[in-house]
Amino acid sequence: MTTDILRYAAFAHDPAGGNPAGVVLDASALDDAAMQAIAADVGYSETAFVTSRDGDRFRVRYFSPLAEVPFCGHATVATAVALGPGEHLFSTNAGEVPVLVDEAGTATLTSVDPHVSELATDDLAALLAALRWTGDDLDPALPPKVAYAGAYHPVIAVTSRERLADLDYDVPALTALMTGRGWTTVQLVFRAGADEFDVRNPFPVGGVYEDPATGAAAAAFGGYLRELGLAGGAATIALRQGDDMGRPSRITVRLDPEIKGVRVSGAAVPMVS
Structure with missing residues (x-):
């Protein structure tokens, strides 16, 4: 068949x-x-x-x-x-x-209820080591956490776009850490504006070095921003992803105080065969 x-x-x-x-x-x-x-x-x-x-x-x-x-x-x-x-x-x-x-071919999903948990100190140290980053790279306004909206994603924010662009991680080390913790991708973030972020998502546990666009992580990140009070009650957040891979992706995240889930929107088009 x-x-x-x-x-x-x-x-x-x-x-x-x-x-x-x-x-x-x-x-x-x-x-x-x-x-x-x-x-x-x-x-x-x-x-x-x-x-x-x-x-x-x-x-x-x-x-x-x-x-x-x-x-x-x-x-x-x-x-x-x-x-x-x-x-x-x-x-x-x-x-x-x-x-x-x-x-017009734009889909808007509403995630399952999100939640955010602490990222253990030892896990953060292992994660930074695997990414070949240091604590000095981290943005103190966006603390490391683990966010969930259907799958688990550590959220790691950096202070410069250049640091985000320089992604060269230890594949075996990150794969082992993510497998042991049940993380699906790692949400790497740079805040480019009040409601505008550049993001990247390593996905070695799936057999892929990096995702060009990650809707599940976008929903989890929306829950992270809301729970930490980093976005207003009703907010629209623009995520840029995939630019560093040559596959530009645009994701819109909407937070609505009337619903627990996070709305994630984007277009989709057939691939050229």
Whole structure:
């Protein structure tokens, strides 16, 4: 049986930008091993698999080239845009994620409830060592924490854009640390303005050096900003990602005091075959 695999660039209007995602809209006949094999063959940071559908409710699972992940934002955006305009409800391993797609091909997901926890001193030291950074690189206004909105991401903010651009980490060391702590990516951040950030996301546990756009980490970062009082009750935050990789990605994060989840928006377009 042939499996139809769609390829989309998420968080971009140009297929040369954004984060590529594989999308399988009918994975009802695939077992775990088959989905993992497809994700490895596709080679993108994640491929989304719709394993069942009931009206506008979809069971969705996400696989990196190496393992299943509980939630993936950019593959959610890609899958929702592939499904077409309207309101969709994704049932993921992390919980239910509503997604609204407009006529222009922009998807807005609402994350599961976020939360923020402390980053242990020893873990911070190990993380900085793996990144080949030091405590002097850190922005004291944005303290290191672990943020969650469907997956766990340490948040590490630096004081200069140049430090963020100089990403050359110890792959085995960071992989071992992230695996041991259950972290999906590491959210590296530089604050470029009041509501504007440049971000990068190492993802060695998924078999990818770096993600060009990371919607799950964007949602977690929105929860981080809200919980630490670093963004207003109602705020719109612009994230730039992928520029250092040559795949510019633009992510919009919205905080609404009326809802616990974080809204993450972005476009998605088919990849050029």
